[in-house]
Ligand code: HEC
């Protein structure tokens with residue numbers, strides 16, 4: 001509760017932006033699932049006898065590195081530690097390209113700058129998931145991007161808050177402190 005309040009107060013400094021983020025904090029639980037029992041997840045029919053044949057998410061995800069947000073798994077760590085080995089391609093001739101290159105995004109006002117890591121993204125995604133529709137492949141070229149639009153589900157917000165860790169975790173992106 002304490003950290004929640006502090007976070008909300010910090011957010012208020014950002015005016016309209018903070019208000020939006022507060023609404024998001026107060027909104028429904030983040031992530032693909034918060035590991036509720038299948039019978040209580042609002043998706044599965046608790047009366048259906050076949051529900052007992054399915055593995056409970058809690059049991060499936062228990063051994064993976066924990067997170068406090070999203071669906072409570074730190075997926076980047078799970079991949080790095082080799083605890084999961086997701087299938088990379090459906091067609092054998094699809095080329096797999098992992099790019100180890102960070103882009104520092106400096107237009108963040110007083111906040112720490114944003115470090116965008118290609119490595120951790122291209123371990124899950126193809127270049128075409130982002131280029132050239134969401135982002136230009138030239139550092140600093142995506143000049144129309146700002147936090148308001150990201151919170152509205154554009155740019156980074158296409159995935160973060162939907163299928164990747166939520167936008168409430170400011171410092172996971174705003175991680176490069178100015179000198
Ligand atoms: C998924 C990554 C990500 C997260 C999480 C994130 N930001 Fe950002 N933020 C960005 C990017 C990218 C920019 C644009 C940087 C650029 O263009 O140089 C940005 C820009 C900003 C700016 C600069 C002004 C503006 O309107 O664009 C502010 C202020 C800001 N973010 C605040 C926040 C706050 C507060 C949070 C947490 C509630 C947050 N951000 C969470 C990625 C993120």
Ligand code: HEC
Nearest residue numbers: 097099103121122125126127130135137138139140141142
């Ligand atoms: C999750 C989204 C995402 C994926 C996937 C992605 N990129 Fe990027 N890429 C970005 C962003 C964001 C930038 C920075 C754009 C900006 O600053 O305007 C960028 C910038 C670049 C740049 C310019 C770097 C520089 O310093 O000027 C190149 C080159 C690039 N990407 C190539 C690739 C290639 C090749 C792949 C696939 C192996 C790839 N990207 C996958 C988001 C992505």
Ligand code: HEC
Nearest residue numbers: 075076114115116120124129155156158159164165172173
């Ligand atoms: C196409 C989907 C997509 C987009 C767009 C996207 N991300 Fe991500 N991002 C992911 C996924 C998937 C992960 C790994 C799962 C997770 O950490 O929740 C991730 C992880 C990250 C991580 C954590 C890396 C680590 O070492 O733990 C950072 C930081 C990050 N993204 C920043 C950004 C920023 C900044 C942008 C926008 C400039 C952005 N992402 C855009 C999908 C995306």
